[in-house]
Amino acid sequence: MAEPDIACTDHAHTPRKYQIADLASCQLAADIFRALGDPSRLRMLSMLVHDELCVSEIADALGDNLSAVSQRLKLLKSERIVAARRDGKHIYYKLSDHHVKDLVTNALAHVSEPHDHH
Amino acid sequence: MAEPDIACTDHAHTPRKYQIADLASCQLAADIFRALGDPSRLRMLSMLVHDELCVSEIADALGDNLSAVSQRLKLLKSERIVAARRDGKHIYYKLSDHHVKDLVTNALAHVSEPHDHH
DNA sequence: CATTCAATTAATGAACTGATTAAGTGAAGG
DNA sequence: CCTTCACTTAATCAGTTCATTAATTGAATG
Secondary structure, eight states: OOOOSOSOSOOOSOOOOOOOOOHHHHHHHHHHHHHHOSHHHHHHHHHHTTOOEEHHHHHHHHTOOHHHHHHHHHHHHHTTSEEEEEETTEEEEEESSHHHHHHHHHHHHHHHSOOOOO | OOOOTTOOTTGGGSOOOOOOOOHHHHHHHHHHHHHHOSHHHHHHHHHHTTOOEEHHHHHHHHTOOHHHHHHHHHHHHHTTSEEEEEETTEEEEEESSHHHHHHHHHHHHHHHSOOOOO
């Protein structure tokens, strides 16, 4: 009886032991990438590479409303990508650590390199 | 109080020049992060760090159906994260370059580090 | 050429995302 | 207190994403 077509059966290729990350690690890492994977959020992060900034400053600079910026920051904070600090009436956000800074900086540098078009 | 040099109670009246990445670059970089930002895709990529593999091998190892794997690979290929090569009946996929390999490797290493509870 | 195999593509739909508007919170200053 | 300011949260909803099933492609082999 015919197996449902799941995969190649011949395996002419060498049988291998696959190294494969565990699901939990992939979930955690993917959550971080997903948080970075939005143009608006990434643009905010690009601002925070240089400065600690409050929500209104970010909103002003981007021409977005406060609520949108606040909600994006909340998501980034939940992934520990940014950290918040209150000072009087303002809440200042900054990148959590140098890993994040490197990720953002390198990614933006990378896409600015010359590419062949697709 | 220890006010940092960014004191901006009055930021609306103190126009500052923010360093802010252009939208196009953010869009490109975010597209790549978004492609990495899915546990299933990231797990496939973790396999490809070590080996060049055909679609069926990946599907077998992950216990996913061919179609799902193929469609994920298509997306990753469209972002130039993986590259494909036909050999006979099989199509082998590998990571496009060392940048991708580093991103995946570092991300998975990072989430495996000890963390304080949240 | 017809068949089989490996992979891709199409089509559908449930679940998720992100922007918007409005309402709510809490610190600061009167 | 009461108000204002800076921000957060809630609620809604259009748009997107992802897995699943079925149909299709194209290389390889009889």
